[in-house]
Amino acid sequence: MTPRLDMIGIIVSDMAASLAFYRRLGLDIPAEADSQPHVEAVLPGGLRVGWDTEEVIRSFDPSWTRPAGDGRVGLAFLCDSPAAVDSLYAELTGDGHSGHLKPWDAFWGQRYAVVLDPDGSGVSLFAPADPGSPADLAAPAA
Structure with a gap:
């Protein structure tokens, strides 16, 4: 099988604040997701956007540190x-x-x-x- 882009992942320091921002941009994310450590939204066409707290990332990658400087993905x-x-x-x-x-x-x-x-x-x-x-x-x- 040929790999295909399936999800864009965003690491967040404050899940509720991040989800509120992306809701303002039209993404359909239920309010109860604000307290979850991992959240996904399916876009038209099936591509997913996923959010993980920094704690989730550190749980499987203890050496992960918050990037410094400007982001690399927009x-x-x-x-x-x-x-x-x-x-x-x-x-x-x-x-x-x-x-x-x-x-x-x-x-x-x-x-x-x-x-x-x-x-x-x-x-x-x-x-x-x-x-x-x-x-x-x-x-x-x-």
Whole structure:
């Protein structure tokens, strides 16, 4: 069998805070998951996003330490319009999440912004500047 990408894993220091952030981005995660050490959400198409507390990771990898510096993996969320990028960025930063890049009209044809999740991982928010253009297919990694 050929390997296939099945899950994107996120290590968190505060499960409830992380899940609240990703719920704001539209992921369907039940409220009772906030107190769990491992949580998964299935996305359309079957890809999963999983969250593990730092304690879970240390339980099977005692030498694991929290990475220093910027994250190496970023998630990107497609928004309905350039105005939706601006609005979601304002809502998230208004709720106290750190903005990394304010919304701007990127040279690759998107309205683009980056906000940090509770553990400091960059999360891109984007929408095509011109609906129907190739820029609506992908955003650069945060």
